[in-house]
Amino acid sequence: MKKAALFDMDGTLVDNTLAHVRAFEVFCARYGVEGWQQRLSQAYGMGNDDIMRLILPEELIHQKGVKALGNEKEAIYREIYAPEIHPVEGLRQLLERLNGAGIHCAVGSSGCRANVDFVLEKCRIGQWFEARISGDAVTHCKPDPEIYLKAAAAVGCDPADCVVFEDAKAGIESARRAGAGRIVALATTLPREVLERETSADLVIDTFADLTDLDALLA
Incomplete structure (x- = not known):
């Protein structure tokens, strides 16, 4: 039986992809950055520093700083x-x-700690989480396994005894490389058929309401 549940945040705790896209639209317009939409579509699940380097021109990063x-x-x-x-x-x-x-x-999120605290506070779910591992607390973000290794350690469990909830390819790869016992993918950011065909998720769901058998989930 699994002993812990590790949750990604963006696209998992909240279906917020469009909110991030709208924020990038405002942000990139502020700096006159064009062609960011296609690059952003390749960045789901990555850490913020990596996303900034993927989307923004080097001269802007040099001028302002990625952080x-x-x-x-x-x-x-x-x-x-x-x-x-x-x-x-x-x-x-x-x-x-x-x-x-x-x-x-x-x-276990690649997002910054401010965003993790924001989501847990605004959704009134913080009381259920014993640990919050964010992208600014690790050296390497997803798809590196560090985030999920640290999240499992923070609750005193081996990754094999954890079920991980994810929505992105990078996050699913991170959980798999960490040795997660089970990976459940949510079809929020990516279509169900993509998750089933192109990732190693053990189960694909539309929402958490699909999980009616807790014993089966934790077996």
């Missing part, structure tokens, strides 16, 4: 998303059931 630019974009995102934020369907109920079963829960 400052990332913080600026994320502040735009939080302002845009705050009025409409809500957890993915069935998440609160699943967290309550996991807590009742004595399952440890942690967040």
Whole structure:
């Protein structure tokens, strides 16, 4: 039986991809950056520094600094998303059931700590998470396994005893490389057929409401 549940954040706890896209639209318009949409589509699940380097011209990064630019974009995102934020369907109920079963829960996100705290606070789900591992707390972001290795360690569990919830290819690869016992993919950011065909996820769901058998999930 699994002892812990590790959750990605963006596209997993919240279906927020469009909010990030809208934030990038405002941010890139501010600096006159063009052609960012296609590059952003390749960046789902990556850490913020890596996304900034993928999307922005080198001269802008040299002038402003990647950290400052990332913080600026994320502040735009939080302002845009705050009025409409809500957890993915069935998440609160699943967290309550996991807590009742004595399952440890942690967040393992490539996002910055400010965004993790923002999501957990605004969705009123922070009380269920024993640990919060964010992209600014690791040396290497997804698809490197470091985030999920640290998340499992933070709740005192071996990765093989963890079920990981993810939505992105980079995150699923990260969980697999960490040795996760089971990986559940949410079809929020990517279509179900892509997740089934192009990732190693053990199960694909549309929302957490699909998880009706907790014993089967944790077996």
